[in-house]
Amino acid sequence: MLIPFLLFLLFFPAFAQEPIPDYDNPYAPIIFDKDTYTWTDKVRITIIAPSWNENTNGIDTIGNHEGRFIKISTGERSIEPYTLTETEPDSGIFRGEITLTGFLHDVNGDSKKDTNPRTSGSGPSDGLLEVTRDDKITLSFEFADGVVLTKSAQISWNEGKIEFDSDHYFIDSTATVRVIDQDMNLNPEIVDTLVVEVSSDSDSAGIKVNAIETSDTSGIFEGAFSFSSNQESSGQRLFAVTGDSIHAKYKDTTLPLPYSIQDTLDITSESKLESSIPLLERADLSDVYLADRSGNPVQEIRAESSFQIVGTVHNNQNFEQPFVYIIQIKNQEDITMEISWIQGELSANQTLQVSQSWMPDSTGEYKVETYVWNSLKDTLPLAPNLVMTVPVQ
């Protein structure tokens, strides 16, 4: 894209000084604003034709002079003549635009066609032109007798993209999901809309988020929604709990080759709902103590007797937190003698007492280490680890 534009900048002054009109070397570059258009795009056309600036004090037109027509065509339709007008009285630059109107097609699965294909207009900006999916738009300009200049551009559909504006959200975040699909700019004069399905691990049915085009012609659609962990999904609010993956899905019904016109493809993206409380502050671990079988604290620990190691974990968050509580016992050589864990879910602000039986098999200094993680798989600590030294006699 960049290279032809640079070439044009470099060579234009040289060409402009040629004697005009030079019928052997007709100078009237035709410029489209894009190389490839989608089925409902607006095509902006520029023709630099200094020899057609007949009245240097007035706005000239090209394309509608008998024998010097401009014709704009696709595979099956065409408009002729089509007029372009000079940008300024003495510019020699002629502009116009034409809007592609696609073909009958249902883009959102409601069995109703969403396009209004029609061919009409005479320029410089009222043109409407039907196209098929894998079409070509061609402009031809009868510059002089026997000299027809042409320019073409491809027309095709595009595979959509979807993304969240962040790879993680907190419960009070507003999330934005963005779909990029030029094909859904169905009308380049207005802001179009489409629907994105958003769900969480805790609510697989989820919600439908309305995504709105960011400008009349951007083909970029954004929709915002919020989260709740204690109210069910409704409108643009999604039920989700901390740790959930958040899923977004856009069904693209406008796919390029090798897909067929009737094919659809689910375009998806994922984000995550995280706790806004810093990782190590999500839970509190209390020091463990040793107790007898009845749960009474004991001071003297003897080898080959059975004790309970009692610890406490507290959820500092006002929502459920999956956890695994781990007790590891090491001897004075730092060798792990025992390791045990329980896992489950702490409810909002719950305090849970955890106990584990232990029978030291010999005397010495033991270390009792306690950990609380979110899971054995992710091993994210929810509180700082604790270590207690236990002398065994």
Ligand SMILES: [Ca+2]
């Ligand atoms: Ca003029």
Ligand SMILES: [Ca+2]
């Ligand atoms: Ca429809």
Ligand SMILES: [Ca+2]
């Ligand atoms: Ca639009």
Ligand SMILES: [Ca+2]
């Ligand atoms: Ca598409």
